[in-house]
Amino acid sequence: MRKPLILVTNDDGITAPGLRSLVRCMKEIGEVVVVAPDSPQSGMGHAITLDNTLYSKRVIIDDEKGAPREYSCSGTPADCVKLALQELLDRRPDICVSGINHGSNASINVIYSGTMSAAIEAGIEGIPAIGFSLCDYSWEADFIPCEASVKRIVREALANGIPKGVVLNVNIPKSNHSEIKGIKVCRQARANWKEKFDKRTNPSGKNYYWLTGEFQLLDKGEDTDEWALANGFVSIVPTQFDLTAHHVIQDVNNWKLNEY
Secondary structure, eight states: OOOOOOEEEOOTTTHHHHHHHHHHHHTTTEEEEEEEEOOTTTTTTTTOOOSOOOOEEESSSOOOOTTEEEEEEEEEEHHHHIIEEEEEEESSSSSEEEEEEOOOOOOGGGGGGGHHHHHHHHTTTTEEEEEEEOOOOTTTOOOOOGGHHHHHHHHHHHHOOOOEEEEEEEOOSOOOOOOOEEEOOBOOOOOOEEEEEEEEEETSSSSEEEEEEEEEEEOOSSHHHHHHHHEEEEEEEEEEOOOOOOOGGHHTTTOOOOOO
């Protein structure tokens, strides 16, 4: 039987340790092709390149036997998936996996995440997709404890399928493998960022700003991704890209929209 074709991408860049870990995992499961940004693209959300040229080139990151085919891309994570599907792949992938991100994409972070937007772009095209994140922002983060969970989730997704219109947002706590208690399917916790700008002045007298902020968890539920992570579980949130608030349609229909 033909091995599943696995498209691997991320937002931290093609040399990021998290992506290298994900590639290592996926080589045990199927045929891997990597298309990833040539530089970090964190926080890009679902941005795409419209007013600039887009470049891609074949690169060799690992020169060992059996190394996957890899391409760097000058664009965003969503660009990488679009280019892979339209230009670089010989056949349609069986699954797209994005990550492993350096840092959490749980709760409200999913809105800003380039990692998840790459997975969502694949999902829009009808391809099963998963975004993986480790709750450790360090470039030197240890991804080894993640790998058993990553492989298990991908194998189950390939065996069982992911419903159309849904992608999986997987977050993994920073811990040793022995400390991970299991995997929980969760809802997205209600939270936001209390943000502010650190205003500074450069030597020429021009003001500039650094965005800073504090994460605020507003949800005490024990069925959320944040609760699962805080209690040593890998969280899986089935995430949809149909943003319609279906439960509000009738309320808005009750407005006097056509009376003048």
